[in-house]
Amino acid sequence: MSPDGLVYIAPSLSVKCKADNHSHSWAEHLKRFFKCGDCCAKTISYQRYPSQPCRNCSGRNFNRTSLIEQNTKLPIYNVEYFKIADAEDFNSHAKP
DSSP states (O other): OOTTTOOOOSSSHHHHHHHHHHHOOOOOOEEEEETTTTTTTTTEESSSSSSSSTTTTOOOOOEOOOOEEEEEEEOOOGGSOOOOOHHHHHHTTTTO
């Protein structure tokens, strides 16, 4: 608890608290990642569900998500466009 009576959870100690030599304690917390269902903005929470509304749209519709999104939009290629080289093609281009 700081001299101001503030009790909060933060990823690291703030610069002001270090400079003023405030008392602090360390604890292990699990970080959970959420995405807003309305605007798709990401947020983190140390509780099971975010207690604060979305910073972007003030909504409270959150869905669990991962830290890094999987890339599901892979390019689709036309199979006929690519030609598979045969051994004969390599031999015809070889120097005598």
